[in-house]
Amino acid sequence: MSSVTLSAFARALTAETAFDVLAVARRLKAQGKDVIELQIGDSPFASTAHARAAGIKAIQDGATHYCPSLGLPSFRQAVARKYQAEFGVPITADHVVIGPGAKVFEQFFCEAFLNPGDAVLVFTPQFPTYLPNIERRGALAVYSALSASNDFRPNLDDVERFVSGHPKAKAIFLNSPHNPTGGVATKDDLRRLADLVRGRDIAVFSDEPYCHMVWSGRHHTLLQEPGMIEQCVAAYTFSKSYSMSGWRVGYAVSSPRLIDVIGKMVNTSLSCVPPIVQLAAQAALEHDDAERDEAMGRFRAKVALLVEELRRVPDVKVAMPAGTFYVFPDVSAICRRLGISSHGLAMFLLEGADDHLGVACLGGECFGSAGQGFLRFSCAEPDDRLRQAVRFLADAITRRDRVQNYLQANPKYRLG
Secondary structure, three states: OOOOOOOOOHHHHHOOOHHHHHHHHHHHHHHHHHOEEOOOOOOOOOOOOOHHHHHHHHOOOOOOOOOOOOOOHHHHHHHHHHHHHHHOOOOOOHEEEEEEOOOOOHHHHHHHHHOOOOEEEEEOOOOHHHHHHHHHHOOOOEEOOOOOOOOOOOOOHHHHHHHHOOOOOEEEEEEEEOOOOOOOOOOOHHHHHHHOOOOOOOOEEEEEOOOOOOOOOOOOHHHOOOOHHOOOEEEOOOOOOOOEEEEEEEEEEOHHHHHHHHOOOOOOHOOOOOHHHHHHHHHHHHHOHHHHHHHHHHHHHHHHHHHHOOOOOOOEOOOOOOOEEEOOOEEEEEHHHHEEEOHHHHHHHHHOOOOOOOEOOOOHHHOOHHHEEEEEEOOOOOHHHHHHHHHHHHHHHOOOOHHHHHHHHHHHOOOO
C-alpha cells in the first residue's frame, strides 16, 4: 500500500530534545527506576496563588468561549502597564499580542519577515526550535558561536560582519538570558546591537522568557533602545516567572503594525488563547510579584548550589551563570577520556550508568554543534536531589566498563 509523500521540510523536521529525553526518563520511572529529572526547563514550584484562583473562577464564571485573537483587552492592558513599569518602555495594549507561551512567536516572527533564501544570524549554542522555524520559511541560519571566555554574551563583531557583509541578511535571533548557557547580554551589548541594525531592513527576534532570572544586575531588553520597537519582536512567557508552564500563555511586544500582523497569524492558526488561561495570567501579573520574586530567589540559590557541587567533580569546569535556572558545565575532558560524546554521556547517566538510579540531563549537542563538550542541567528538583545527582555523575564517570558496554550498544555516541 503506497503512502502520501511527506514534504522535504516534514521529513527533515527535528524536535526539542528535552521532550525526547523527558519521555525516556518517564518510561524508565514507570519501569521502577529512580530518575533525577534535570533535563527540561520546567519549574518545580506550583503556579502562583492568584493565577490558580483566577483560573478556577474564570471557569465558574463561564469564560469558556472565544475571545479576540490578539488577546483579552484587559490582559493586554495589564501587560502594557507592567511592562512599562518594569522595563521603562512606553507601550500600550496596541503593542501587545497574547500567545500560548513564547515559542509560537518564533514561527510567527519568521512568517512575518523571512522569504526563501533570507539569512538569519543565530547565536549558538541555540534553543533547538529556532532552526525548524527558520527552515520552515526556506531561510538560512548563519551562526555566531558564543564562548565561555566572553561569558556567553553575543559577539558584536559577528553581528557587524553579518549586517554589513551578508547579501541576504534579514533577521537576528537574540536570546537573553540565554538558554542553555546562562549568558546575559549587557546594556552596552544591546546598545551596540541596536546601533548596528537601526535603519537597516533587518528584524530582531528577542527571546526573553527568563527576564526575571538575572542573578547579577537586572534584565535589559532591546526594546529599551531607541527605534527598536519598529524592528524587534520581543517574546515573554509565564512559564518560568510564575510557574505556569502547563497553562501555555505568553505574549509578544512590538510596534502596533507588527502586532496587528501577528494577531492575524494567531487568528488563522490558533483562533485565540483560552480566556480562562489569560485571566489566570492577568491575576498573576497584577497580584503575584512577591510570590514570583521569592521563587526567583529560590532558583538562584539552587543554581549556586549546583555550581558549587559540580566544581568538586574532577575535570568539570563550570561558572556561575549570569541568568536562567540552567547550569552549563564543560565536561569535554571527561568525554575525551571516556571516548563518548557529551549527549552520549547524558544518556549514559540516564540509561546505562546504573540499573536502579539515573540522572536526566541534556548533552550540549542538543543545542547545536557549538554545545559539544557541555552538559545542561536544570535545577527543577529539591536541593538534596541536586546534590545526589552530582555525586552520581562523579561516580558514574569512573565506571569505565559500563561506559564501554553502553557505547558498544549505542555506537552513535562514540566521540568523533
